[in-house]
Amino acid sequence: MRPMANKTQSPKIAVQELDFYYGSVRALSLVSMEILECQVTALIGPSGCGKSTFLRCLNRMNDMIPNTRLEGKVLLDGEDIYHPSVDVVDLRQRIGMVFQTPNPFPQSVFDNVAFGPRVLGLTRGREELDAIVERSLKRAALWEEVKDHLNAGAMELSLGEQQRLCIARVLAVEPEVILMDEPTSALDPIATLQIEELVRELSKRYTIVVVTHNMQQAARVSDKTGLFWLGELVEFDNTARIFTRPKEPRTEAYITGRVG
Amino acid sequence: MSYSLRTAYDREFIQIQDNLLQMGSMVDQAIALSLESLQNRDRALAKQVIDDDENINALRFKIEDACLALIATQQPAASDLRAVVAVITIVINMERMADHAAGIAKTVILMGDEPLLKPLIDIPHMVRLAREMLGEVLQAFVEHDADTAQMIANRDDEMDRLYQAIFEELLEIMADKPDSAERATYLMWCAHNLERIGDRVTNIAERVIFVSTGDMRELNV
Numbered sequence: 001m002r003p004m005a006n007k008t009q010s011p012k013i014a015v016q017e018l019d020f021y022y023g024s025v026r027a028l029s030l031v032s033m034e035i036l037e038c039q040v041t042a043l044i045g046p047s048g049c050g051k052s053t054f055l056r057c058l059n060r061m062n063d064m065i066p067n068t069r070l071e072g073k074v075l076l077d078g079e080d081i082y083h084p085s086v087d088v089v090d091l092r093q094r095i096g097m098v099f100q101t102p103n104p105f106p107q108s109v110f111d112n113v114a115f116g117p118r119v120l121g122l123t124r125g126r127e128e129l130d131a132i133v134e135r136s137l138k139r140a141a142l143w144e145e146v147k148d149h150l151n152a153g154a155m156e157l158s159l160g161e162q163q164r165l166c167i168a169r170v171l172a173v174e175p176e177v178i179l180m181d182e183p184t185s186a187l188d189p190i191a192t193l194q195i196e197e198l199v200r201e202l203s204k205r206y207t208i209v210v211v212t213h214n215m216q217q218a219a220r221v222s223d224k225t226g227l228f229w230l231g232e233l234v235e236f237d238n239t240a241r242i243f244t245r246p247k248e249p250r251t252e253a254y255i256t257g258r259v260g
Numbered sequence: 261m262s263y264s265l266r267t268a269y270d271r272e273f274i275q276i277q278d279n280l281l282q283m284g285s286m287v288d289q290a291i292a293l294s295l296e297s298l299q300n301r302d303r304a305l306a307k308q309v310i311d312d313d314e315n316i317n318a319l320r321f322k323i324e325d326a327c328l329a330l331i332a333t334q335q336p337a338a339s340d341l342r343a344v345v346a347v348i349t350i351v352i353n354m355e356r357m358a359d360h361a362a363g364i365a366k367t368v369i370l371m372g373d374e375p376l377l378k379p380l381i382d383i384p385h386m387v388r389l390a391r392e393m394l395g396e397v398l399q400a401f402v403e404h405d406a407d408t409a410q411m412i413a414n415r416d417d418e419m420d421r422l423y424q425a426i427f428e429e430l431l432e433i434m435a436d437k438p439d440s441a442e443r444a445t446y447l448m449w450c451a452h453n454l455e456r457i458g459d460r461v462t463n464i465a466e467r468v469i470f471v472s473t474g475d476m477r478e479l480n481v
Contacts, residue, residue, distance in 0.1 A: 215337070216335055219337070243337045243338065243341070244337070244338065244341060244342065244474070245338070245342070245474030246338050251338070252338050252339060255337045255338050256266065256336070256337060256338050256339065256340045257264065257265040257266040257269070258264045258265065258266065259265070
């Protein structure tokens with residue numbers, strides 16, 4: 001929970017009346033949400049409520065799932081990300097993603113971070129690539145631990161370090177938004193707190209949306225929290241408000257644990 | 261969607277609430293006995309009220325400690341969080357109410373064997389009102405009843421009117437008979453303690469409204 005930015009901002013991402021279907025099953029119903037720049041937005045709700053589906057709609061990760069359909073709009077800086085002219089690779093460079101289980105490539109630490117810049121042709125030479133790798137690892141709070149072992153295998157790192165490496169890999173392609181789908185659910189409490197600290201730090205530069213099952217994590221790291229329930233966005237408000245004085249009875253029931 | 265996954269939490273909170281109600285009845289007793297000691301000029305009873313205040317203080321710390329442990333171990337949120345934080349505020353206010361009752365008892369001891377300046381009429385009335393308000397506000401807390409809490413706060417106006425009447429009456433007596441000033445002042449202290457008890461009940465009523473509605477506002481400003 002952090003103090004709110006007091007200036008009015010236009011949203012980094014504006015979601016307008018989003019419906020999402022898996023076949024004939026409607027997984028999201030008329031979800032509208034404004035995600036502000038350089039804020040942490042947390043999405044909570046019971047399993048199957050649609051929060052991860054919603055997250056994946058924000059960088060078109062659901063495109064790869066057959067027999068799905070989306071209605072409504074997702075605007076990034078006012079531009080419709082589902083417009084036919086949008087290049088999905090560009091989009092996912094601007095909106096990166098971190099997953100539940102750390103998934104580094106079975107390569108060196110350096111190559112993991114250098115992967116994106118190399119594939120996207122972002123660098124002109126080794127020196128520039130070195131600089132990007134160092135900067136990304138520093139921003140992911142991993143540099144001090146790995147700077148002397150950049151050629152060591154990524155799989156030798158602890159799980160918490162692997163997750164920070166995955167974050168560094170996302171940062172290396174200079175994204176604007178980072179989506180995190182339960183980024184600490186595989187981690188121990190200390191590694192979890194390190195990631196949470198990192199999320200706060202990163203939110204100075206990046207817009208972050210995090211799906212979490214851990215309500216206290218949502219309370220600790222986010223500026224805004226949205227509660228999903230059966231595919232609907234039940235309530236979306238400042239995090240402090242949600243955890244002290246929610247307006248909706250379903251939010252109250254969920255966060256106080258009085259629900260089946 | 262009504263069943264609770266928080267039975268351990270609920271059990272511990274009910275224990276805290278029971279202790280809160282027990283403290284409430286101890287404070288009520290202290291107020292009642294302080295009046296009795298005044299009416300009967302019973303210094304032994306007054307001393308008992310002062311001594312018993314220690315038990316009330318101890319229970320306050322016990323309840324506060326239990327609230328902190330509950331927050332630390334169970335991480336309550338929303339209305340649960342508001343309720344447990346309210347308990348902390350309520351016990352602080354009740355502890356101060358007991359101090360005011362002890363204040364009346366101390367005055368009784370100071371008065372020695374001097375006869376009362378006048379028959380007690382409005383002071384017993386204030387005591388009755390204070391005790392009713394205390395009982396009702398605790399009931400309203402247990403029942404999350406904001407409407408009743410609001411009505412209790414309104415009754416504090418009656419308390420203030422009684423205090424004002426006593427104040428003016430005693431001032432007149434002092435003007436007429438300057439040598440009665442000391443005895444008049446003693447009664448004024450008693451009435452003032454009761455008036456402050458009414459304010460404390462109002463503070464508790466504000467908390468009850470906050471717990472029930474999430475609306476934080478000052479009553480009777």
